[in-house]
Amino acid sequence: xxxxxxxxxxxxxxxxxxxxIIKLNGQVTSATELPAEIAQLSPGxxxxxxxxxxxxxxxxxxxxxxxxxxxxxxxSAHPSTGGKLGLAVRxxxxxxxxxxxxxxxxxxxxxxxxxxEAGLQPGDVVLSANGATITGVDDLRSAVEKSKGHIAxxxxxxxxxxxxxxxxx
Numbered sequence: 001x002x003x004x005x006x007x008x009x010x011x012x013x014x015x016x017x018x019x020x021i022i023k024l025n026g027q028v029t030s031a032t033e034l035p036a037e038i039a040q041l042s043p044g045x046x047x048x049x050x051x052x053x054x055x056x057x058x059x060x061x062x063x064x065x066x067x068x069x070x071x072x073x074x075x076s077a078h079p080s081t082g083g084k085l086g087l088a089v090r091x092x093x094x095x096x097x098x099x100x101x102x103x104x105x106x107x108x109x110x111x112x113x114x115x116x117e118a119g120l121q122p123g124d125v126v127l128s129a130n131g132a133t134i135t136g137v138d139d140l141r142s143a144v145e146k147s148k149g150h151i152a153x154x155x156x157x158x159x160x161x162x163x164x165x166x167x168x169x
Contacts, residue, residue, distance in 0.1 A: 018053070021049050022050045023048075024038070025048050038064070038152060040149070048060070086112040087112075088108070089106040089140060092107055104127060105134055105135075106140055120166070125155065126153050129147075130151055144168065149167065153165075
């Protein structure tokens with residue numbers, strides 16, 4: 001994990017930044033597959049993780065939690081809401097990319113419906129969806145259309161990156 005949400009389920013379970021999740025419920029998983037696999041599980045479910053830390057494996061049990069924050073894709077510089085996700089997003093400006101040292105992503109301007117329920121909020125930057133890099137609004141729209149009921153979004157919020165699973169309506 002590159003970062004953890006303070007007080008989140010992973011942090012409470014003892015997962016630390018730098019841990020590498022090797023297995024989810026006994027099955028080998030990759031960093032690109034893990035968000036989508038977690039997104040398909042329900043909050044409250046308990047998962048068993050095998051984690052690599054300090055040259056050794058550790059087994060951990062983690063109870064999945066829903067995002068507490070209440071805060072998905074359009075195709076224009078002017079945001080609009082709607083779609084299956086309920087996000088109004090726009091491409092990052094050149095200045096925003098420079099200031100944040102990011103090359104990709106779309107900025108969330110408004111979140112409603114499934115996106116808001118999952119915890120997305122204005123100011124978040126969606127970096128990837130189900131492991132695929134988001135370079136623009138069309139990438140996010142395409143990822144949503146390919147998803148079957150759930151999508152895992154890698155989001156930059158402030159100085160942290162977090163995965164947010166969203167159940168698509």
